[in-house]
Structure formats: C-alpha cells, structure tokens
Amino acid sequence: xxxxxxxPRALRIVYGxxxxxxxxxxxxxxxxxxxxxxxxxxxxxLPWEGFTWNWFFGDSRPMIGVFHERPIIRAxxxxxxxxxxxxxxxxxxxxxxxxxxxxxxxxxxxxxxxLMLLPLVIPGIVLGISILVFSSTVANGxxxxxxMDIQALRPGLLLVILGQFSFIATIATLVISARLQKFDxxxxxxxxxxxxxxxxxxxxxxxxxxxPAMIGALVVAFLMSxxxxxxxxxxxxxxxxxxxxxxxxxxxxxxxxxxAVSLLLMLGSSLLALSLILFQRxx
Amino acid sequence: MQSGTRLGFYLLLTPLVLWLAxxxxxxxxxxxxxxxxxxxxxxxxxxxxxxxxTFFTEPLYIWTFxxxxxxxxxxTIITLLIAFPVSLYIAKIARxxxxxxxxxxxxxPFYVSxxxxxxxxxxxxxxxGLVSNLLQWAGLADQPVEMLYNxxxxxxxxxxxxxxxxxxxxxxxxxxxxxxxxxxxxxxGGNGFSVLREIIIPHAAPGIVSGSIVVFMLSLGNYLTPxxxxxxxxxxxTEMIYNQFIVRFNWELGAAFGFMLLILSSLIVxxxxxxxxxxxxxTMG
Numbered sequence: 001x002x003x004x005x006x007x008p009r010a011l012r013i014v015y016g017x018x019x020x021x022x023x024x025x026x027x028x029x030x031x032x033x034x035x036x037x038x039x040x041x042x043x044x045x046l047p048w049e050g051f052t053w054n055w056f057f058g059d060s061r062p063m064i065g066v067f068h069e070r071p072i073i074r075a076x077x078x079x080x081x082x083x084x085x086x087x088x089x090x091x092x093x094x095x096x097x098x099x100x101x102x103x104x105x106x107x108x109x110x111x112x113x114x115l116m117l118l119p120l121v122i123p124g125i126v127l128g129i130s131i132l133v134f135s136s137t138v139a140n141g142x143x144x145x146x147x148m149d150i151q152a153l154r155p156g157l158l159l160v161i162l163g164q165f166s167f168i169a170t171i172a173t174l175v176i177s178a179r180l181q182k183f184d185x186x187x188x189x190x191x192x193x194x195x196x197x198x199x200x201x202x203x204x205x206x207x208x209x210x211x212p213a214m215i216g217a218l219v220v221a222f223l224m225s226x227x228x229x230x231x232x233x234x235x236x237x238x239x240x241x242x243x244x245x246x247x248x249x250x251x252x253x254x255x256x257x258x259x260a261v262s263l264l265l266m267l268g269s270s271l272l273a274l275s276l277i278l279f280q281r282x283x
Numbered sequence: 284m285q286s287g288t289r290l291g292f293y294l295l296l297t298p299l300v301l302w303l304a305x306x307x308x309x310x311x312x313x314x315x316x317x318x319x320x321x322x323x324x325x326x327x328x329x330x331x332x333x334x335x336x337t338f339f340t341e342p343l344y345i346w347t348f349x350x351x352x353x354x355x356x357x358x359t360i361i362t363l364l365i366a367f368p369v370s371l372y373i374a375k376i377a378r379x380x381x382x383x384x385x386x387x388x389x390x391x392p393f394y395v396s397x398x399x400x401x402x403x404x405x406x407x408x409x410x411x412g413l414v415s416n417l418l419q420w421a422g423l424a425d426q427p428v429e430m431l432y433n434x435x436x437x438x439x440x441x442x443x444x445x446x447x448x449x450x451x452x453x454x455x456x457x458x459x460x461x462x463x464x465x466x467x468x469x470x471x472g473g474n475g476f477s478v479l480r481e482i483i484i485p486h487a488a489p490g491i492v493s494g495s496i497v498v499f500m501l502s503l504g505n506y507l508t509p510x511x512x513x514x515x516x517x518x519x520x521t522e523m524i525y526n527q528f529i530v531r532f533n534w535e536l537g538a539a540f541g542f543m544l545l546i547l548s549s550l551i552v553x554x555x556x557x558x559x560x561x562x563x564x565x566t567m568g
Contacts, residue, residue: 007475011475015368015372015376018368018369019368019369019372019385022365022369023385023388025443026388026389026392026443026446027392028403028407029400029402029403029404029406029407029443030392030395030399030400030403031403032403032406032407032413033399033402033403033406036406043411045406045409045411045412045413046411046412046413046416092298093298093299093302096294096295096298096299097295097298097299099295100292100295100296100299104288104292104295106292112299112300112303114563115303115307115308116299116303117563118307119307120497120500121496121500121548121549121552121563122307122545122548123500123503123504123521123544123545123548124504125504125506125521125524125525125541125544126314126504126524126541126544126545127307129314129524129528129537129538129541130310130311130313130314130541131306131310132528133310133313133314133317133534133538134309134310134313134314137313137317162306163306165302165306166302166306166307169302198288198291223394226396227395227396227397227398229396229397229398229506229507230504230505230506230507230521233506233525234525234528234529243396243398246398247398247507250398250402250405250511254402254405258402259402262395262396262398262399262402265395265396265399266395266399269394269395269396270391270394270395272394273390273391273394274387274391277387277390
C-alpha cells in the first residue's frame with residue numbers, strides 16, 4: 001500500500017494504469033474545448049478544417065473572434081465587477097467573523113457558528129430563490145406603503161452580488177479562521193506591553209499575519225463568484241455575467257467562439273490558481 | 284468583558300448577524316410563507332398547503348424528485364469509488380514531489396467554470412462528437428452515435444464535476460495517517476485487503492463523510508449539467524424549480540419545490556452525520 005511495503009508487480013501496473021486513466025479522464029474535456037477553439041469551421045466538432053486564430057481575433061462574419069464580440073466582452077466586465085465586489089465583501093466580513101469566533105465567548109456562539117456553516121449545505125438554487133422571493137417581498141412592501149419602486153431589489157446585479165456573497169462569505173470565514181487559530185496571542189500581548197493600543201496591535205501584528213489567508217480567500221472568492229451559475233441564474237437581470245451569457249449561447253447552438261472564450265477562461269483561472277498555490281507555498 | 288472589548292464585540296457581531304439574518308434566515312422563512320400561499324384571485328391569497336398537495340399528487344413532480352435524489356446518491360457513490368484509489372495514491376504511494384504535482388493537477392480543472400467542463404463533455408459525447416467519430420473509425424459503429432441526452436451522460440458529467448470535492452478531503456485525511464500504522468498492520472499479519480478495511484478506511488471516514496456530503500449537495504442542486512447533457516427532458520428537480528419561477532411565474536409552487544429540495548438535502552446531510560456520529564462543525568469547519 002505504501003512504498004515501504006512491496007506489492008506484486010502486476011498490482012502495481014494495474015494501479016498505475018488506473019491513475020493514468022483517471023488523469024486522462026480529468027484532462028479530456030478541457031483538452032477538446034481548447035483544441036477546437038482553433039478549428040477553422042462553424043462547429044466545434046470534427047472534421048478538423050485546419051488551424052485558425054479567427055475565433056480570437058477575427059473581425060468579420062461569420063467568424064467574429066472573442067476580442068471583437070461586444071456582448072462577450074461586456075459580460076466579462078460584468079463578471080469581473082461582481083466578483084471583485086463579492087471578493088472584497090466576503091474577505092471583510094470573513095475577517096470580522098474570524099475575530100468574533102476566535103476572540104469572544106458569548107451565549108449563542110455555537111448556534112451562530114452552525115448558522116454560519118449552513119450556506120454550504122443549502123443548494124445554490126434554493127439560496128437564489130429565497131433571496132429573490134424575500135427581496136421582492138420587501139420591494140412590494142415598499143411600493144404598498146410608500147409608493148416607492150426600488151429597482152435595486154428587482155433581479156439584477158445587486159441581487160446577484162448578495163446571492164453569491166451569502167455563501168462565499170462562509171468560505172472566506174473558514175479560510176481566515178483557520179489561519180487566525182494558528183496565531184500566537186503572546187505576540188499581540190507583547191505589542192500591548194510595549195505600549196501599543198489594542199487596535200494598533202491588531203493592525204500591525206495580527207492583520208499582517210492573516211494577510212496570506214486574506215489574499216487566498218480573496219482569490220478563491222473571486223474565482224467562485226466568477227464561475228457561479230446556480231445562484232446567479234435565479235437572480236440575474238438584464239446584465240448577464242459571463243457564465244449566464246455563455247449558457248444562453250450554448251442553448252442556441254455552439255460555435256468555436258465559445259471554445260475560444262473557454263480557453264481564455266481556463267488560462268486566466270489556472271494562472272490565478274497557480275500563482276495562489278505558489279504564493280502560499282513560499283510563505 | 285471590559286467596555287472597550289464590548290464595543291469591539293458588537294462591531295464584529297453586526298456584520299455576521301446582518302448577513303445571516305437578511306440573506307439566509309429571513310429569506311428562507313419568507314420562502315416558506317410564500318409556499319403556503321394559494322392564489323385565489325388577482326393578488327388575493329389564502330394560507331393553505333395547496334402547493335404541497337400539488338407536489339404530492341402530481342406523479343411527474345414526485346417522480347422527478349425521487350429520481351433526482353437517487354441519481355445524486357448514485358453519483359456520490361461512483362465519485363467516492365473512483366476518487367478513493369486516486370487519493371490513496373496521491374497521499375500515500377506517490378513519492379516525493381509527484382504526489383504534490385498530481386494533487387495540483389487534480390485541482391486545476393476545477394478552477395475552470397463548470398460551464399466549460401460541461402461544454403467539453405458535450406463536444407465529446409454528441410452525435411458529431413469525438414467519441415462517436417472514434418467508434419465509427421474503429422468500426423464499432425456504422426453511423427453517428429448520439430451519446431448525449433441520456434442518464435449516463437448526466438452521470439458522467441455529475442461525477443466529473445464533483446471529483447475535486449471528494450479528492451481534497453480524502454487526500455487531507457489520508458495524509459494524516461502515519462505510514463508506521465500501515466506497516467504495523469502488515470507486521471501483525473494483515474494483508475492489503477484487511478489493512479485497507481481495518482486501518483485505512485476507518486481513518487479516512489471523516490474525509491469520506493465530508494466529501495460525500497459536498498458531492499451529494501452539489502449533484503442535488505446542479506442545474507447546468509443535467510440541462511446541458513441531459514437535454515430538455517432530463518427531469519431534474521432544479522429544472523422544475525427554475526421553470527416554475529422563471530418560465531411559468533408560479534412562485535408559490537416554485538417556493539414549495541424549493542422547500543422540498545431543502546428538506547431533502549438537510550435530511551440526507553443530517554442522516555449521514557448521525558450515521559457516522561459526526562457534527563457539522565467538525566465536518567465542514
């Protein structure tokens with residue numbers, strides 16, 4: 001089972017083959033998506049019609065590339081905007097939660113902790129519809145009482161941000177809490193002994209210690225928001241983020257344009273993920 | 284608590300309470316209330332269980348519900364069976380850096396949007412896709428084969444999409460198992476099978492449970508994979524919720540469906556935690 005215990009040769013070969021097949025299975029769908037981004041044809045399927053860059057840079061029909069396709073560019077912008085806000089908001093609230101759970105004992109702490117974990121076990125689509133229902137209850141209530149029509153509470157970017165934040169905040173809290181638990185409180189006490197105020201001690205000692213986890217949480221939150229589909233689907237208004245825009249196109253029938261977008265997404269997110277892994281290894 | 288830290292306490296408590304109250308607790312209560320409304324006229328409602336009655340008396344709804352649950356359980360089991368040997372290999376067998384590299388290779392595909400992964404399977408499995416062409420080329424089929432729009436395609440997609448969430452907790456728990464314990468098992472006369480059953484699997488139990496919970500949840504709540512790989516008639520419960528809300532605009536029935544999905548997922552998560560005597564805090568936190 002482990003290197004120090006010798007195993008029969010046949011078993012080792014079978015096991016090794018299984019592992020190789022597994023990684024083939026992992027790589028296969030992504031590889032075909034990437035390869036067909038360069039197919040000189042209207043369809044991302046065989047036969048192979050030759051190599052082209054047109055699905056990236058093409059500027060005339062029928063092959064308009066990603067960089068000339070306005071709706072896709074706009075959707076990328078929307079996604080990045082939403083993901084940036086969700087990321088910052090999640091890290092802010094996650095840090096605050098981590099301090100609360102790490103530093104204070106209070107009645108109802110256990111209950112709040114379980115409540116805080118719940119968003120992870122609620123299906124994303126249910127989170128989406130519950131927020132949709134509640135916000136429209138509030139909006140209707142405001143209309144009945146004050147004849148105010150609050151557009152922000154109708155499906156749109158604000159609701160998308162709140163919906164994604166509602167569960168990504170849990171993940172940020174867990175990531176940051178894990179690091180805060182490893183923090184040596186005596187370092188903060190030393191700062192206090194040296195005359196620092198409580199806030200200064202936290203700002204100059206604890207926060208820098210937490211920084212790697214905060215950056216990690218920010219990247220993870222950004223990626224999760226960028227890729228979120230289920231919750232977003234229920235809350236989206238007229239400005240579609242990228243995943244929704246791509247889904248709509250996929251339903252209409254796919255062209256290699258989608259492959260090109262996908263390939264860029266893959267490159268972008270794996271670069272971000274890899275740099276995060278390297279960054280954390282260095283620490 | 285001194286007065287200074289008391290202020291700090293409330294400052295830290297406020298965002299947490301606002302978040303949980305406004306985005307989690309109250310919306311779910313409101314959704315439940317909406318599911319209890321029965322439309323009797325234009326903007327006139329009565330409180331009743333009519334929506335739940337509709338759910339339980341319409342065979343299509345019940346069937347879809349049960350089918351989604353069973354398929355999700357099946358997807359969880361298949362994912363576990365495929366992921367376990369891989370995780371064991373990464374955590375215990377691969378030497379030196381190889382394990383780390385393989386682990387990162389496992390992570391990379393999942394930083395890519397689920398949409399892209401599903402799109403990849405679509406290219407592979409559809410009538411004009413690679414697998415169909417491969418089969419024809421190998422002489423195993425004499426005409427294009429459509430492999431999309433069936434349950435097997437949905438299953439392949441679900442298992443693929445959930446793999447990471449099984450591999451990561453498994454690798455983490457297996458890495459914490461000391462090699463000498465396995466060696467002791469062999470020294471005491473155990474063979475590969477008994478060591479696996481008596482030492483490795485019990486040790487990995489927390490990882491198995493948390494991985495299974497997450498995979499089950501993700502499959503149950505998945506919308507993209509069943510819709511794209513299963514086609515229009517894939518009969519997945521989240522599709523029914525979407526249809527009631529967005530297509531038919533029947534929010535009352537949709538909210539009832541959403542609540543049923545929530546109850547089902549909570550029950551199964553709770554049951555799995557009870558069965559293995561673990562708590563949500565240890566498993567998720």
